[in-house]
Every structure is written in structure tokens, then in C-alpha cells.
Amino acid sequence: MKSAGTITMHTPSTNRVAGRCAWAARRRALQTIARDTILEALRGRWLWLAASAALLVGAAAIFARSLALTETHEVTLAFAAPIGRLVAVLIVVLTTVASVVREKSEGTLLLALAAPVSRASWIAAKALGFALIATVTAVLLAAPVLAVAPMPAAAIWTASLGLELIVLAIVSLAIARVLGQIAPAVSAAIAFYVLARLLHIVLLLGERAQSYSDLESLTPFVRLLRLVVPRLDLFTRTDWLLDGAPSWSTLGGIAVQALLYSSLALVAAIIDLRRAPLT
């Protein structure tokens, strides 16, 4: 406050500097919201959950390895990678949904918006916090894979898992804002994830069945649906670890998809927050 007053009195570009001060204040508020999001997750034992889950995934992979008679390295990865990926998704979805719903039901959002922060900024700050949670979860759950898989395939796989979890976290944020209850929001987020992973197989089945199935009329709908859900089947593939790393351009394509869909989900959440009453 003091510096703003000094600037007003002594500099000619008062408006510009005042704007900078306002931006700095807003940035601090956003940082606080993002930090609080992470702190809340930490108090909810998210980090312990992710670390314990990583240990369990590692134990499951070691168990599978002990059963294998040949290709023990491949068996370890074939179990550790997909199970770790699925568990990471569940942790991120549950953490995100629980946080958003709690904020909504306890009315702390009203308190947060009393600060000089717009609704869009609040959503963006929450998304930033969840993205950081997703990134840390990805690194923890990738630990069993990083321990045994060759580089750079393991690094690309981990980066892809991080991007996948960021998309899921922001989609879960939007879903939780809209639905407002934990059970429906978690179910919807997981259904969305499964759909995004398997829609290409459903489409393949639909196209194969066109000649004899009564559901032929649904194929255009499924094709349309495929256009609007992210291609998560292309993310975090186990065969990168088994057959060799994909090109960096593959990771670039995944990053573009993640950025695009995260932005889309973020805008959807902002639209919902702007139109809905603050409850």
C-alpha cells in the first residue's frame, strides 16, 4: 500500500505501475490459492497415499516377476506400468473431486472470492494446484517403472503420465464443480477416463458390426464422441517401455493434446462457476 502511494505521487506512468501492483497482488492471491490447494491435499494424506500406492504397485510387480519363468524384466514392466498408471489416475481423481466438493459444501469458496480474485482466476489457481499434485503423483507412481525401465523410454513414459494426470485433474475439477457431490463426480470422472482410453476399441467394434448389428445407427454418435474426448489411448503406453522409446515428436503431440484438453476443461469449469450461484 505504501509503495502504491509513493508511486502515485512521484512517477508519471501512474496507471501502468498501479496496474503492475494490482497484478502482483493478484498473482500473490493466486499463488496462495494454489498453495492452499496443495496444503489441503497434504493434510488429507494425499502424499502418503501416493507413496504407499507406489510401494504396493512395486510389490505387485515384484510378485508377478517372481512368478514369471522367462522375460522377467518385461513381466515386471507389464504389471508395474499399467497398474501404476491406473492407481495414479484414481488418486488424482479422488483428491481433486474431494477438494472441490468440500470447498463447495463448506462455503469456503465464498471466503476465497472475498479476496481481489476473479472467479476465473480462482479456477485457474485451483487448476494449477491440482496440476502440481498430478505431477508429483505421476513421479511417485512412476518410481517402480523408473527403477527398472531403460532411459529415455522411462522418462518419456513418466512425462506422458504427468500430462495424462493433469488432464484428468482439470477434467475432474470441472466435473466436480458441475455435479457437486463426491460419488457422482468420481463416477463420472472415471467413466470419462475409461471412455477416453477405450473409445477407439468401441468404434472398431461398431464398424465391424455394422453389417449385422442393430446398433448401426449409433456408430456416427460414437465417432462424434471420439472427436470430443481426448485421445488418452495414445498416452503413457507400456509398449514404449518394452519395444523402445517413441520419438520426442510423439511426446510433443501428447503435450499439445494435454494442453488443448486441459484448457477446454478449464474454460468449462469457469463457465460453470460464472453462471452458477456461489454455493
Added chain:
Amino acid sequence: MTSAPPILVAAHRIAVRHALALGFAVLLALQALWSGHLGNDSALETSPGAPPGMTTLRLASLDEPALAGYAANLYLQGFDAQAGALLSLRLADAQAIYAWLERAYAINPRSGYALMLAAFDYAKPAHLHDEASLSQGESAVEPVAPRLLDLVERAFADDPARHWRWLAHASYVARFALHDDERALRYARRLREAPAEASVPRWARELDSFVLNRPDATDAQRALLGGLAFGTPGIEAKEIDRLASRLAEPAATAPGPGTPRQLTK
């Protein structure tokens, strides 16, 4: 109204706490007894049942073919060790075993796990199963052992660099267990004619002279297992142990006791 003295209230609370703890312990003990009473299903299943379809496996594994393939192999390999007892593979449903192995390979063709189970573990018991079926007059049933070996042959055609060693073993089984020289030589020829980039070692390319032409099955098995153990790049210690333990077992039945037979070309 007079309230109870504080000492009685405290005693009541302690009694309730103890009663709850005792109740919990009793219920836990009952649960353990009930679980122990149920036990494991001691009746051995002789068939692993039909394998799930390809699409079912892909959907169930969230489109993770490596996971689905290895899980199918591990399920099948654990099938003959049910409830802590060993099921004789001769009693098992060989048709179902073939179906599982074919499915496991089809969903994860980069892996040779199913081929190892087919050539190294299941082909000989399947042949005994075929012979038993034949002797019981079930001639309509297609023999399983040749189909298992042909699965290995098809896999080799798809990717000779990955799967040559199990074709070498399949050739040995065809010659000394199935006594199907034509099939054994066909596999040996495939190995000899493999492209250079498949990196098939010399001993495997010359399988007919190195292994198949030996008149004694035990001698041939020793040569084959030695080749597999010491002539396979990147072989794992666990596999070497398995090959070594196979050396201690009797080899495939040679044709006619003590009557060495030449390989018919």
C-alpha cells in the same frame, strides 16, 4: 432424580469398553474359524475353461496388451498347481490350454512366453493326452501337440529374431516326442533359412545335424539345452536354472527302447 456416583459411571464405561473389545476379538476369531472351515476348493479343476475373447481382454486390461498377455500366461502356468496340489498335465484339458496359449500369443505377439509354455512345457504332456484320447477311440478330436508346435512355427514366421529358440525346441519335441520327422525337419529348415538379421545362431541353423540327427533322445536333449543355455544372447539366470533342471529329467521317449533310429529326410 439422583445421578449415579462418578465412580460407577467410570466403571460402567470401562466395562462397556472391555465388552466391546471382547466382542470384537470373539467376532474376529469366529471369522477366522469360518474362513478356515471354508478352506480352499480342494477339487482340482481339469480345465482352465475357454479363454476370454481378444476384445474382452483388450477392454478388461484397458487396452494394455502386454499386461493381458502376461496375465493369461501366468494364469495358465499356475493352473497346474491348484490349491497347493499339482495337477498332472496329462489330465488337463489340452484343447483349452492350446486356446489360452494361442490367445496369449495373439494379444502380445512380441512376447515368447506363450511359445515357451507351448514348446517347453505343454507339448510333451499334450502329446501324451493326444495318445490317450486316441487309445480311447476319440479319433475325431484334433491332436493338440502338433497345433502347439505349429503355433511356435507361425510365431517364428512373424518374428524370427524373437522366437527362433522356441522353434528349435519345437523341432526337438517333434522329432523325439511326437516322432514326426517331417515336422521336425520342416522347423529345422525354417531355422536354417531364417534371414541374417534374425541373428539365429549357427547351432540353431544347423539343428538337424546338431540335435535332430543324434540317435539318442537324452543326448539330443543335452545338446539342445546346452545350445539354448549358452547360445542364446541375453538369457536369464532363471531360464538357465529351468533348462538345467530339465536336464535332470528323462528325455523324450526315443522310438523303440535301445534302438537308435536315423532321421528320415
